[in-house]
Amino acid sequence: xxxxxxxxxxxxxxxxxxxxxxxxxxxxxxxxxxxxxxxxxxxxxxxxxxxxxxxxxxxxxxxxxxxxxxxxxxxxxxxxxxxxxxxxxxxxxxxxxxxxxxxxxxxxxxxxx
Amino acid sequence: xxxxxxxxxxxxxxxxxxxxxxxxxxxxxxxxxxxxxxxxxxxxxxxxxxxxxxxxxxxxxxxxxxxxxxxxxxxxxxxxxxxxxxxxxxxxxxxxxxxxxxxxxxxxxxxx
Numbered sequence: 001x002x003x004x005x006x007x008x009x010x011x012x013x014x015x016x017x018x019x020x021x022x023x024x025x026x027x028x029x030x031x032x033x034x035x036x037x038x039x040x041x042x043x044x045x046x047x048x049x050x051x052x053x054x055x056x057x058x059x060x061x062x063x064x065x066x067x068x069x070x071x072x073x074x075x076x077x078x079x080x081x082x083x084x085x086x087x088x089x090x091x092x093x094x095x096x097x098x099x100x101x102x103x104x105x106x107x108x109x110x111x112x113x
Numbered sequence: 114x115x116x117x118x119x120x121x122x123x124x125x126x127x128x129x130x131x132x133x134x135x136x137x138x139x140x141x142x143x144x145x146x147x148x149x150x151x152x153x154x155x156x157x158x159x160x161x162x163x164x165x166x167x168x169x170x171x172x173x174x175x176x177x178x179x180x181x182x183x184x185x186x187x188x189x190x191x192x193x194x195x196x197x198x199x200x201x202x203x204x205x206x207x208x209x210x211x212x213x214x215x216x217x218x219x220x221x222x223x224x225x
Binding site for chain 1: 119122149158
């Protein structure tokens with residue numbers, strides 16, 4: 001069974017803090033993704049990575065960065081958290097190739113106050 | 114980039130009725146179209162998918178149809194049950210891309 005684990009389910013951070021959201025997958029997947037989910041806006045892609053140390057911007061990368069030092073781990077970093085980054089963050093992964101299922105983690109609820 | 118539109122945003126049906134959710138996409142080269150179901154407080158999970166070389170796919174009470182010419186695809190749920198209540202997301206993967214582009218979701222409520 002594929003497992004995508006997000007270490008923090010609920011976080012409350014202050015404006016200006018640096019925030020790390022961690023994601024680990026145990027299926028040797030090449031691709032990993034960070035999405036943001038907001039009511040009425042669906043899932044929007046922040047960043048993705050197709051290999052170790054490789055990253056590509058998604059649709060809404062502003063205010064975020066990522067790190068992939070090991071194949072199984074993909075971190076999302078908010079350099080200076082702002083209230084408009086209060087959201088649910090979903091990590092996902094899949095094997096390369098067409099039609100390979102993307103598996104999601106449970107999500108991290110971030111509140112910035 | 115790929116733009117995926119999903120309708121309706123909310124849908125309420127009575128148990129036993131059918132539910133249809135429709136999506137359109139903009140990139141004619143998109144080649145993979147999955148549907149995800151997200152129950153309250155849980156992660157999105159794949160329920161069915163279709164590739165661009167197939168027009169229809171069924172799995173028990175769920176079916177997906179794809180019209181490549183019109184660039185739209187639909188999810189059909191028959192004999193709906195209360196446990197079908199959830200948010201459903203359609204998605205499309207561009208031919209040259211790695212990631213999925215998602216629609217904004219449809220909140221389906223099945224009332225007994």
